[in-house]
Amino acid sequence: MNLRPFELAVIIFFAILGLMAIFLLSSFSGGQPSGNDGQPIIGQVSIWGTLPSDGINITIRKIAEQNDQYRNVSYRYIDPANFDNELINALADRVGPDLILFSHEKLVDMRSRIQPFSYDSFPIRDIRNIYIDGAEIFALDNGFYGYPVAVNPLVMYWNKDILANEGYLKPPATWEELVNSVFADLIVRSDDRSIQRSVVAMGEYNNVRNAFGVISALMIQGGSAGVVSLPDNRYQVRLQSAKSGDGNPLSAAADFYTRFSRPDNTLYSWNRSFGEDRSRFLAGDLAFYFGYASEGRELERSNPNLNFDIAEIPQGASATVRRTYGDYYALSLMRSSKNRTGAVAVMTELGSLTNTAEIARNSNMVPALRNAVSAGNNDTYGRVAYQAAPVAFGWLNPNRLATDQILVTMTEDINSNRRGLNSAVSDVISRLIREY
Numbered sequence: 001m002n003l004r005p006f007e008l009a010v011i012i013f014f015a016i017l018g019l020m021a022i023f024l025l026s027s028f029s030g031g032q033p034s035g036n037d038g039q040p041i042i043g044q045v046s047i048w049g050t051l052p053s054d055g056i057n058i059t060i061r062k063i064a065e066q067n068d069q070y071r072n073v074s075y076r077y078i079d080p081a082n083f084d085n086e087l088i089n090a091l092a093d094r095v096g097p098d099l100i101l102f103s104h105e106k107l108v109d110m111r112s113r114i115q116p117f118s119y120d121s122f123p124i125r126d127i128r129n130i131y132i133d134g135a136e137i138f139a140l141d142n143g144f145y146g147y148p149v150a151v152n153p154l155v156m157y158w159n160k161d162i163l164a165n166e167g168y169l170k171p172p173a174t175w176e177e178l179v180n181s182v183f184a185d186l187i188v189r190s191d192d193r194s195i196q197r198s199v200v201a202m203g204e205y206n207n208v209r210n211a212f213g214v215i216s217a218l219m220i221q222g223g224s225a226g227v228v229s230l231p232d233n234r235y236q237v238r239l240q241s242a243k244s245g246d247g248n249p250l251s252a253a254a255d256f257y258t259r260f261s262r263p264d265n266t267l268y269s270w271n272r273s274f275g276e277d278r279s280r281f282l283a284g285d286l287a288f289y290f291g292y293a294s295e296g297r298e299l300e301r302s303n304p305n306l307n308f309d310i311a312e313i314p315q316g317a318s319a320t321v322r323r324t325y326g327d328y329y330a331l332s333l334m335r336s337s338k339n340r341t342g343a344v345a346v347m348t349e350l351g352s353l354t355n356t357a358e359i360a361r362n363s364n365m366v367p368a369l370r371n372a373v374s375a376g377n378n379d380t381y382g383r384v385a386y387q388a389a390p391v392a393f394g395w396l397n398p399n400r401l402a403t404d405q406i407l408v409t410m411t412e413d414i415n416s417n418r419r420g421l422n423s424a425v426s427d428v429i430s431r432l433i434r435e436y
Contacts, residue, residue: 041069042069042070042072042073043069043072043339044074044339045346047074047099047101047346048075048076048083048087048099049075049077049078050077050080050102050329051363052077053076054362055358056075056362058358059359060073060075062358063349063350063355075101080106083102084109087110094336098334098338098339098342099331099332099334099346099347100114100331103327103328103329104137104328104394105400107138107145108398109399111145111233114145114334114335115335116140117144117333122144124139130370131369132373132389132390132392134326134328134368135330135368137328137395137396141230145330146331146332147331147347147350147351149329149331149350149351149356149367149368150328150365150367150368151326151329151360151365151368152328152329153325153327153385153389154210154214154290154292154293154326154327154388154392155290155292155384155388156171156311156312156314157288157291157295157308157309158289159281159284159308160307160309162186162284163186163287166185168185170311171311173312173315174316175314176317177314182199183269186199187199187269189268193268195269195274198269198270198274198286199260199269199288200270200286200288201270201277201280201286202214202260202261202269203257203259203261203269203270203411204261204270204411205412206272207274207276209276209277209291210291211404211407213292213325214257214325215253216325216394216395217323217325218256218257219239219253219395220323220324221323221324222242222247223242223247224238224241224253225238225239225242226238226239227397234436235396237429237432237436240425240429250425251425254410254411254421254424258415261411261415278291281299282302282303283303284306292327293310293366293382296364296385297364297381310381310384310385312384312387313388322391323391323393324388324391324392324393326392326393328368330368331347331350333347353371353372356372366382366385368389373386373389398435402435403432409427410424413427
């Protein structure tokens with residue numbers, strides 16, 4: 001029988017996943033009992049996560065319909081803002097979960113509590129074959145810290161009416177096109193330069209919903225080497241270093257980002273007196289909103305009358321590769337789990353092609369598996385999200401709350417001229433290093 005390349009790839013994928021499951025289950029068996037068919041008994045497995053529960057529980061219920069053992073698997077959603085405290089308190093009381101489903105933005109924080117898989121059991125080669133490139137952020141120096149499930153790429157939402165009224169039928173594909181051509185036609189200011197209609201919400205931090213993602217995307221597009229995991233839980237901060245050896249990615253990102261909030265700049269489009277950018281976009285007073293792919297349905301529900309669409313975020317005109325920021329989610333095994341065999345079995349099942357794709361789809365995100373992304377998506381927002389996912393990357397920040405405050409200080413220092421650009425960026429690097 002002749003198999004097409006895609007069919008062969010799917011067979012190979014499941015074979016690799018099955019072998020890994022057998023190895024991992026044997027590694028974590030701990031003498032736990034098996035059923036009559038030789039498979040380990042799942043038992044009670046508790047999962048806590050920061051993805052909404054509906055999408056996960058639908059998948060778990062479907063699995064349980066085929067295998068009664070999964071009726072003992074539970075998922076609990078916890079607001080990301082409260083996740084750390086609730087988990088720490090639960091671990092102190094020895095009632096913590098067996099697995100967590102969380103963003104890579106919490107990986108450095110959670111690392112000491114997670115049981116990684118060694119590269120003997122899950123080789124880097126297999127990781128690269130199975131997952132899209134950005135998912136490798138969970139592959140640290142001493143092991144693989146989770147099964148990547150989904151990615152939420154940063155995209156650009158655009159107001160079709162605003163652009164059409166000015167003669168534009170599609171959004172700008174490059175930053176140069178945005179600032180040199182489109183911007184002047186879309187910005188509306190009064191004689192005293194007060195802004196009546198904004199083009200992009202950039203420059204400030206506290207009233208830009210996804211400021212962290214936008215600055216990160218600009219930095220990644222600039223070729224930033226990010227943060228490198230070193231032995232003994234150490235990290236090397238290389239945000240200001242370009243992979244190619246040329247340029248200062250963080251400085252370039254900070255400079256471009258803050259231009260839009262400087263009244264003396266031709267790109268002045270945003271200031272701290274405005275409410276949150278997403279609200280302004282929904283009100284029709286902002287031409288472009290940089291949000292995550294999962295927000296499309298929410299925007300649609302919030303204002304059904306808003307005529308908007310989705311696109312990839314602009315790239316540099318001279319860029320040879322496309323890049324955006326992506327928020328990656330993975331399922332990880334807790335060191336404190338009292339049922340490692342059952343937990344690993346659940347990880348393997350939820351990490352399969354079918355279940356990962358369903359979880360991602362139900363969460364309005366993109367599966368982290370290469371085969372699932374290759375299959376594509378024809379959903380209104382999904383098609384663009386699937387195109388953005390393979391070029392979405394993140395970086396290992398030490399703690400989002402601390403990092404947000406550091407970037408708030410940077411933008412305010414630059415905007416108020418308290419520090420020059422180089423000094424403000426140097427301060428960011430120094431403060432980040434102290435946080436690791």
